[in-house]
Amino acid sequence: MYNKFISYLNGLLASPLNPEEIKIIKEVFKPKTLLKNQYFLQQGEICKLTGFIVKGAIKQYSLDEKGKEKVLGLLIDNWWVGDRESMLKNTPSSYYIQAYQRSELLIFTKEDFEEHLINQPFILEARRILFERQSLQLLKRLYATNMLPAKQRIQELENCYPDFFQKFPQHLIASYLGLTKETYSRIKSNMLKNQ
Known part of the structure; x- marks a missing residue:
């Protein structure tokens, strides 16, 4: 499980993770299994976890006024899952995040992130790259949906x-x-x- 995550990070970073960085990852990121239909987060809850999907399929959705699902995200292997806004602002989530199939994740809490990861150079580099990619993907999705x-x-x-x-x-x-x-x-x- 960790090997796949470490390979993923090494693919993002300018230089591979060193043994000390790998040790930090293994101490902070904890394995979690979501069974099919199990929730990672429900609407109204405050998001306490962020996860990296090692293997699986997860959907992120909201319910409209008629109670119909509106899918906002489909998440698969090597994707991240969580509600960043809820976690950062400590506010209730607007989303449901639910496993569509059994999913294996590596998760961390906000507290663990702030205590062990936030100032690590490899995390700063990975976050910058991921935020850039996510911004581009969101713009592309908005364009596709509207145009x-x-x-x-x-x-x-x-x-x-x-x-x-x-x-x-x-x-x-x-x-x-x-x-x-x-x-x-x-x-x-x-x-x-x-x-």
Whole structure:
């Protein structure tokens, strides 16, 4: 479990983690298993944990006024999970974060982060890179949701995140793309006919 996380970090950083940094990681990050449908966080709770998904599939969603799920995030291997705003501001979360399939994570608390990680150079470098990537991904997603036709949104997702289609069912992918499952199914069917 730790080897995969260490490889992930080494892929981000300019130089590989040294033995002391690896020791800190193993002391601070704790293994956690989420079973299918188990919550990492529920709406109204204050987020106390952040996790790195070693293996699995997790959905982040809110409920609309009719109680229907609106998927805001689909999270898979080598992605991070948590509600940063809730954790930083100590405020109730607006989201549910739930395992779609059994998921293996490495988690840490805000207190552990502040006590052991916040000033570590490797963490500062990794956070900078991850924040840049996340900002770019959010802008790209906003653009796609607001500007691209449905077919192109599906194609973009297939190109960028093909693993989503192995880990999540069509209705979750449709919701993530801002489509009804019927619209998604119709467009996908037409795409397959035209191949």
